[in-house]
Amino acid sequence: MLSKVDIPAVFISVIFAGIGFYVFVSAESFTRLGAIFPKFVAILLIALSLIAAFVGITRRDHLRPARIVPMRPVLIAVVMILWIAVLPKIGFVLSGIIAFLAIALVIPEATAPRTRTFVQTLIAAIVIVSSFYFLLRYGLNVPLPRGILGI
Amino acid sequence: MSSKNLLSGAILVALASSFAADSSFATDLATYPNRTVTLTVGFGPGGPSDISARFLQKYFAEVTGQDLVIINKPGGGGALSWAEMNGLEPDGYALTLVSLPHIILQPIVTPGVGYAFEDITSVLMYTSVPQVLAVPIDSEIETLEDFIAMAREKPGQMTIAGTGSGGSNHSAHHLFDQAAGITTTYIPFRDTASTVAALKGGQTTAAWTWTTQGVVDGDLIRMLGIAADERMAVFPDLPTIKEQGVDMADQAWWTIGIPKSASEDVRRKVAEVLKEVMNHPQMSEDMLEAGYNPFIVDYDQLAEFKKDLFDLYVPVAEAIRN
Amino acid sequence: MDFFSYLVAAIQPSILIMMLAAVILGVVLGALPGLSSTFACAVMLPVTFTMTPVAALLFLGAIYMGSTYGGAFAAILLNTPGTPQSIATTFDGFPMAKRGDGDLALSIACLASVFGGLLGIVAFVALAPPLAQLALLFGPPEFFWLAIFGLTIIASLSKGNMTKGLLSGCIGLLLSLVGSAVVSGDTRFTFGVPALISGISIVPACIGLLCVPVVMDMALNAERYLSTKVDTGRNARLGEAIKILWAGKRNLLRSSLLGTGIGILPAAGGAIASLVAYSAAMRSSKDPESFGKGNPDGVIASESANNATVGSGLIPTFVLGIPGTPTDAVILGAMLIHGLQIGPKLFTNHVDTLMTFIVGLTISTLLLIPVGLLLGRYIYAFALNTPKRLLAPTVALMTIIGSFSIYNSHADVVVMMALGVFAWVIGRSGFPAAPIVLGLLLGPIAEEGFSQTVLIGGATNSTFSMFFGRGLSLAIIACIIVSLAAPTVISRLNAKKGTQNVVQG
Numbered sequence: 001m002l003s004k005v006d007i008p009a010v011f012i013s014v015i016f017a018g019i020g021f022y023v024f025v026s027a028e029s030f031t032r033l034g035a036i037f038p039k040f041v042a043i044l045l046i047a048l049s050l051i052a053a054f055v056g057i058t059r060r061d062h063l064r065p066a067r068i069v070p071m072r073p074v075l076i077a078v079v080m081i082l083w084i085a086v087l088p089k090i091g092f093v094l095s096g097i098i099a100f101l102a103i104a105l106v107i108p109e110a111t112a113p114r115t116r117t118f119v120q121t122l123i124a125a126i127v128i129v130s131s132f133y134f135l136l137r138y139g140l141n142v143p144l145p146r147g148i149l150g151i
Numbered sequence: 152m153s154s155k156n157l158l159s160g161a162i163l164v165a166l167a168s169s170f171a172a173d174s175s176f177a178t179d180l181a182t183y184p185n186r187t188v189t190l191t192v193g194f195g196p197g198g199p200s201d202i203s204a205r206f207l208q209k210y211f212a213e214v215t216g217q218d219l220v221i222i223n224k225p226g227g228g229g230a231l232s233w234a235e236m237n238g239l240e241p242d243g244y245a246l247t248l249v250s251l252p253h254i255i256l257q258p259i260v261t262p263g264v265g266y267a268f269e270d271i272t273s274v275l276m277y278t279s280v281p282q283v284l285a286v287p288i289d290s291e292i293e294t295l296e297d298f299i300a301m302a303r304e305k306p307g308q309m310t311i312a313g314t315g316s317g318g319s320n321h322s323a324h325h326l327f328d329q330a331a332g333i334t335t336t337y338i339p340f341r342d343t344a345s346t347v348a349a350l351k352g353g354q355t356t357a358a359w360t361w362t363t364q365g366v367v368d369g370d371l372i373r374m375l376g377i378a379a380d381e382r383m384a385v386f387p388d389l390p391t392i393k394e395q396g397v398d399m400a401d402q403a404w405w406t407i408g409i410p411k412s413a414s415e416d417v418r419r420k421v422a423e424v425l426k427e428v429m430n431h432p433q434m435s436e437d438m439l440e441a442g443y444n445p446f447i448v449d450y451d452q453l454a455e456f457k458k459d460l461f462d463l464y465v466p467v468a469e470a471i472r473n
Numbered sequence: 474m475d476f477f478s479y480l481v482a483a484i485q486p487s488i489l490i491m492m493l494a495a496v497i498l499g500v501v502l503g504a505l506p507g508l509s510s511t512f513a514c515a516v517m518l519p520v521t522f523t524m525t526p527v528a529a530l531l532f533l534g535a536i537y538m539g540s541t542y543g544g545a546f547a548a549i550l551l552n553t554p555g556t557p558q559s560i561a562t563t564f565d566g567f568p569m570a571k572r573g574d575g576d577l578a579l580s581i582a583c584l585a586s587v588f589g590g591l592l593g594i595v596a597f598v599a600l601a602p603p604l605a606q607l608a609l610l611f612g613p614p615e616f617f618w619l620a621i622f623g624l625t626i627i628a629s630l631s632k633g634n635m636t637k638g639l640l641s642g643c644i645g646l647l648l649s650l651v652g653s654a655v656v657s658g659d660t661r662f663t664f665g666v667p668a669l670i671s672g673i674s675i676v677p678a679c680i681g682l683l684c685v686p687v688v689m690d691m692a693l694n695a696e697r698y699l700s701t702k703v704d705t706g707r708n709a710r711l712g713e714a715i716k717i718l719w720a721g722k723r724n725l726l727r728s729s730l731l732g733t734g735i736g737i738l739p740a741a742g743g744a745i746a747s748l749v750a751y752s753a754a755m756r757s758s759k760d761p762e763s764f765g766k767g768n769p770d771g772v773i774a775s776e777s778a779n780n781a782t783v784g785s786g787l788i789p790t791f792v793l794g795i796p797g798t799p800t801d802a803v804i805l806g807a808m809l810i811h812g813l814q815i816g817p818k819l820f821t822n823h824v825d826t827l828m829t830f831i832v833g834l835t836i837s838t839l840l841l842i843p844v845g846l847l848l849g850r851y852i853y854a855f856a857l858n859t860p861k862r863l864l865a866p867t868v869a870l871m872t873i874i875g876s877f878s879i880y881n882s883h884a885d886v887v888v889m890m891a892l893g894v895f896a897w898v899i900g901r902s903g904f905p906a907a908p909i910v911l912g913l914l915l916g917p918i919a920e921e922g923f924s925q926t927v928l929i930g931g932a933t934n935s936t937f938s939m940f941f942g943r944g945l946s947l948a949i950i951a952c953i954i955v956s957l958a959a960p961t962v963i964s965r966l967n968a969k970k971g972t973q974n975v976v977q978g
Contacts, residue, residue, distance in 0.1 A: 008902040009637070016640060023647060026662070033927065034657030037920045038650055045643040052636045072692035077894050080685075080869055084886050087873070096870060103866040110695040117862070124863050132874055140508075140516050141220040142878045143189060191881070196515040197802025205810050209522050222881045223515065226671020227653045227660075234667035261653060263660050265667030310929050316658035336932035338925055341655045341917075344802060348739035348795045352609035355929065367794035367805075441809050 006056040013053040020045035075106045092144040093133050100125035180420045183243055184217040190407070191239075191247045193232030195225040198343055199363050203278050203405055204248055206438055210431040215424060227264065228315045229253050233408075234265030241413035243421045249273050249408035251457065252464040253318060259468035260317035268461065272413070273406035274422040276448035276456065277429050278438060281379035281402045282323045283365055284311075284392070285372045286357045287350060295375045295395045298357065302333035309335040312349045312358035314342055320359040322467045323378055323401040327359075327392070329470075330399040347372075361403070362386065363442035378402065385439055404446070404460075406453070422450040480832055491528065492535045492833060496840045499539020500848055504546035506553040506680050507875020510743075513540045514803040518810075526811040530830045533807055535837035537800050538590055538783050541743055542841055545582040545776055546849065549575055550699070550856045551868060553684035557675055558743025558779035560910060561751040563683060564630065565764060565771030572767055573700045576853045580714035581769050582776040583845035585725060588718075589777030590838035592729040593736060593784025597791075598831060604785070605792035608737040613929065614939050616741075617922030618949040620915045623745060625956050626752040627908040630765055637904045645912020648673050648892075655917070656924035668884035675744075677876035677889040678913055682906045684872050685893025691865040698861050711846065717769050724754050724770050725777055732778030736785030742798040743779035744914060750778030756959050784834065791819055791827070 024042035027035040083099035090098075104121045136142040179185065190207070194200045204221055211219035224232045232247055233254060239245035254271050257264050286292045292301060302309050313320025316339040324337045338355055340346040343364065350358035351371050358372075362383060365374050376392035377383060378401045392399055407425055409418055428434070429447055438445045448456050502513040514533050521529035544559030549566035562582065569578040596604065611619075624642065631638020651662045652672025663669040691698060718725060728750035735746040754774035755764040764771050786797030796802035814822055856864070876889035896906040930936030940946065 006902070009904075012899055012902055012904065013640070016644070019647070023650075023662075030659045030661060031657045033924050034654050034659035034661065036927075037646075037916075037923070038661065041643055041646045041650070045640070045647065048636055048640045048643060052640055055636060070693055073689035073897065076689045076692050076865070076869070077685075077890075077897070080688075080873075080890055081894075083869075084873065084883075084890055087886070088883055100866040100870065103869055104862045107692050107862045107865050108695040109862065121862060125866065128867055129870065132870060136874065136878060140878070141187070141218070141519075142222075142516075142881065143220075144874075144877070195799070195802065196511060197796060197799070197804075197806040202806045202809055205518065205806060208519060209810055212519075212522075218519065220519075221515070224671075224880045224882065226668075226880075230653070231667060231671045234670070261658070261660055263663060263665060263670075265670060308932050308934075310932050316654075316656065336928060338928050339656045339658070340925070341921060344739055344796045348609065348789070348793070349612065351793060351795070352612055354612035364794075371793065437810075437812065440812070 006059075010053045010056040013049040013056060017046050017049035017053070020049060072106050072108060076103055079103050079106065093129055096129035096133075097125045100129060180243075180416055183420050183424065184215050186244065187218045187220055188244050188246060189220045189222055191222045191224050191232050191236075191245070193224055193226065193229035193248060193250075195342065196223050199280060199361050200229075200248060200250060200403075200405055202363070202441070203280075203438070203443055206434065206441075206443070207277070207407075207425070207428060209437075210434050211428050214428045214431055227261070228257065228318050230257055230261070230264045230266070233257075233271055236266070236408060237270060237410045237412065239410050241410040241417065243409065243413065243417045245410070246421070247408045249406045250319075251404040251406065251460055252322060252467075253403070255461050255464040256317055256319075256322060256468045256471075259465065260472040270411055271408055272411050272418070273408045273453055273457070274418045274450050275425045275429075276404055276406040276446065276453060277425065279402045279404045279444045279446040280361045280363055280442065281377050281383065281400070281444070282319065282359055283362055283374045283377050283389075284323075284327065284357060284359055285350060285365070285374045287353050288371050288373050290353075290356070290373065292357070292375070293373075295390075295392065295397070298375055299331050299333055299397075302331070302335050306334045307336055309357065310338050310355040311335050312338050312340055312346045312355040313360070314346045315339055317468075317471060319401065319403045320346070321471055322464065323359045323399075325467055325471050326399045326401055327378070327397065331397045361442070362444075365389075366440070366442035383442075383444065385442055402444075406448075419450055484836070488528065488531065488833070489836070492531055492837050493840055493844070495532045495535035496539040496837050496844050497848070499536035499541075500543035500546075500841075500844060502536070503540030503543025504555045504852070505875060506547045506551065506555050506684055506871055507676050507877075507879055508540075509556045509676060509879065510537050510540040510544075510558070510800045511803055512879050513537075514800050514807075518803065518807055521807060521811070526808070526813050527826050527829050529807055529811055530804070530813075530826070531833035531837075533804055534783075534830060534834045535840075537804070538780065538834065538837045538841065539844070541590075541780050541783055542583065542586040542776070542845055544779075545586070545772075546579065546852055547684075549578045549582065549772070550852070551684055552687050553872075554679055554744075556743070557679065557914075558747055558782070559775065560679065560744050560907075560914070561747040561775035561778075562772055564751065564775075564907060565766070565768050566775075568765070568767035569769065569772070570699055574767065574769075575699055575856070576850065577710045577714055577717075578769070578772050579849035579853055580711050580846060581717060581772050583841060583849060584714060584718050585728075585773045585777040586780040586845070587838055587841050588725055588780075589729040589732055590780035590783055590841070591835065592726075592777075593733050593781035593786075594831060594835055594838065595784070596733045596737075596781075597784045597787050601788045601792050604737050604788050608739060608789050608797075609793070610945055611738050612943075613922045613925035614943055614946045615922070615949060616738075617919055617926060617940075618946050618953065619738075619741075619745070619749075620919035620922060622949055622953045622956065623748050623752075623915045624911065624919065625953055626748055627911050628957065629752060629755055629761075630907060630911075631905065634903055634905070637902075638908050641899070641904050641906065641908035642912045645909035645914075646916040647912075648678070648909070649913045649916030649920075654924075655921050656928070666884075668882065672917075673888055673892075673913060674880065674885060675910075675914055676879050677885040678892055679910055680872050680876050681889035681892035682896040682909050684868065685890065686897040686900050686906065688865055688869050688872065689893075689897050691861050691868075695861075697857075698859075698864055699857050718773065721770050721773050724757070725773050727757070728754060728774040729777045729781045732781030733785040735778070736782030736797055737788045739789050739793075739795045739797060742786070742800075743782040745918075746778040746782045747775040748911070748914075750774040752956060756956055780838070 020042045027038040079102045208219045236247045544556030547555035548559040548562035552567040554560045627642040731750040732746040789795045789797040790801040876885045930939040
């Protein structure tokens with residue numbers, strides 16, 4: 001489906017240009033030597049953003065994807081973000097198992113979900129998360145966050 | 152189906168019990184350490200402070216029967232590890248390498264560094280390393296005198312490499328120039344490896360670096376003077392800078408730190424155990440050979456030692472802050 | 474002692490088994506995104522305390538070589554460099570996997586790694602002293618120009634979409650500014666967050682920018698994650714891989730040489746080597762347009778170059794006492810702790826240890842052939858046959874572990890995820906993620922080189938001649954110009970040839 005203006009790209013370009021301005025202004029408070037690079041990159045960023053925005057508006061041959069924001073990938077991101085947020089509180093193993101299941105649920109399946117696959121996923125979650133826990137904690141001496149249950 | 156449930160149940164129970172055995176209990180000082188101790192080093196692996204910690208690691212297991220695990224957390228010349236230090240468990244099992252005079256210089260030179268000198272608690276000082284002023288082996292500068300003479304002829308034109316901005320090498324550069332009455336230009340490099348590479352390649356006229364580097368590079372660099380009060384056994388022929396008429400000394404001292412909230416008992420116990428490790432017969436020999444100076448300041452004297460250093464370095468910090 | 478006595482000393486069964494275990498361990502650790510060679514060696518260092526110094530070196534060397542290759546697994550299958558040295562492997566390795574040639578890519582990566590690794594070792598044995606001297610000639614201006622050369626790869630990678638690719642590169646450069654600046658001392662863009670003082674680490678950033686979008690996109694449809702073109706049967710398309718390698722032998726040789734050359738530069742590691750080799754391969758290819766879309770030559774270039782740095786990185790490490798790559802710093806540390814004298818004295822006082830180490834490293838490299846091919850086949854089968862329902866959470870788990878473990882930092886995990894979502898969002902709009910990685914990696918090198926040159930030049934009143942008057946710098950500048958101008962020139966020449974052919978019928 002052809003569309004007139006590549007709106008997302010233009011939007012992003014404008015934001016990038018804004019970032020460029022912010023960086024340039026912030027660089028005023030750096031030392032002389034330390035401000036050279038930021039200012040240079042900021043100018044480059046602004047210039048390129050303007051070009052990209054221009055191209056996005058004038059070139060009218062962009063293909064729009066069927067859905068601007070596909071739901072499921074966003075859900076995966078949400079699960080991961082929540083996971084990272086609770087990681088220090090609940091601990092690696094517990095949060096890992098829960099998140100594992102949650103992500104597995106979000107992945108679309110060709111066949112309808114059955115209890116058997118759920119159990120299989122649960123076992124996989126427990127085994128995989130624990131294996132990594134033991135590998136890291138005892139194999140590599142990397143202490144992973146432990147939460148209220150000590151794991 | 153039910154057998155699968157049983158299986159998952161069994162796995163869960165087995166794992167739960169092994170995890171339960173894992174949880175931490177309150178510090179039992181009598182048996183400290185009774186599990187692995189972690190030491191966070193705010194510098195990259197292979198650098199001078201990291202290696203000093205690895206000497207500790209080597210003999211820790213022999214002396215205590217437990218492992219000392221090193222976690223490298225480079226960032227801001229150590230600042231990151233010191234900013235996060237007080238958030239660790241105060242049970243004596245989460246230690247952090249603390250370098251002086253870094254913790255004095257940084258909060259003044261770099262605002263927003265994330266910690267204050269007063270908040271950093273050390274339990275034991277275990278090593279010091281003097282700095283040295285060095286030139287490439289093929290440099291026309293043969294002695295410290297030559298160096299100073301050349302600097303007087305061409306003020307500001309001599310370039311001196313060093314690690315980092317606002318760090319130890321920087322302060323040595325400042326102190327030396329001040330004491331000798333000369334002006335040279337300091338060129339900061341990312342880490343000791345890059346500084347020494349620049350020196351050997353003649354990219355700069357000279358460099359401020361550590362005696363440990365001198366051990367490694369003996370034949371490729373010429374050390375002009377050691378910034379300590381006394382000569383080091385590993386370099387008997389290297390005169391101190393003071394001997395040669397310039398009144399300055401600058402070292403780095405490494406201590407083991409612990410979160411501020413750790414109790415007195417925990418602090419003393421940790422200091423005691425570490426001292427034991429340092430007293431391992433092989434330890435001194437190993438460290439001396441590598442260019443380190445095993446130098447112990449015990450917990451009781453440490454606060455005052457740090458205070459004296461603080462008074463010494465605050466003016467330096469303010470001078471090099473730009 | 475002659476060569477065969479060293480060989481005999483290294484081939485005792487116990488040593489061989491130890492090296493085999495270390496190679497396998499290295500490959501596995503390298504394959505896990507986020508666990509770099511430096512990390513693997515540092516973590517395994519305590520294990521060596523009970524070994525003899527020689528055994529310790531052999532052990533660490535095997536882990537180093539193995540992990541440098543292992544990074545290709547994640548690079549090809551997950552678009553995430555398992556170690557930073559494999560960044561350039563993702564450019565063509567992942568597209569190859571997506572179109573069903575994953576096993577082929579893995580086999581090619583294995584053979585290329587072995588070749589590159591051996592060449593690096595040969596360079597060490599044959600040319601260590603002169604190459605070390607060459608390394609010393611690289612000063613701040615040279616590093617600056619080298620970084621610029623690396624950055625021009627962004628332009629080459631963004632063929633279809635120049636503006637967006639360059640924009641991504643700029644974002645990468647901006648990200649590299651975060652934290653305390655080495656030369657000027659400013660603290661920039663930390664927004665008061667102490668964790669940002671050290672800046673944005675390359676490993677969590679790579680994982681976020683390159684892997685998280687892959688995980689998120691696994692949820693787009695119910696198709697299998699990877700398909701396979703050919704029923705591989707037993708041999709992981711080894712024959713095909715060998716043919717491709719032979720056809721690309723000039724590329725293989727050139728990339729290994731480039732990797733060797735860059736490995737000798739202090740602190741420049743496999744990442745830069747693989748990028749430069751990749752860029753050169755693209756330049757010299759008859760079909761540069763296909764790079765980035767699954768051209769096996771890209772994988773050959775990247776993997777042979779990064780394994781070459783293992784051997785050549787030892788040159789400055791052993792000859793000059795300056796670590797050639799970050800992992801070499803750990804190896805140097807290990808030697809210090811084991812009481813081996815390092816620096817020039819090593820060649821006079823410890824020749825035996827050195828030679829045994831070299832032979833051992835060669836054996837480890839050769840062991841990569843069976844280990845790499847076998848492990849590759851199993852991992853590929855795993856990636857192929859595991860349903861996405863289990864694969865996606867596992868990979869998500871690995872991203873979190875990978876970004877946490879390297880510096881024990883929750884903040885790094887947050888950065889990883891933030892960059893990941895960012896990359897996914899702009900990726901949907903056609904902004905590529907790879908240039909961000911390049912900007913982030915090369916920005917600091919460029920800025921430090923620039924600032925140091927300005928300072929030194931300012932002190933000696935020679936700023937202009939420092940930037941433009943040094944032989945090495947000029948050579949690199951020439952490469953930059955060729956790299957940027959070549960595509961236009963080549964296409965003009967081809968157009969001319971085309972018309973000539975038409976005329977001649």
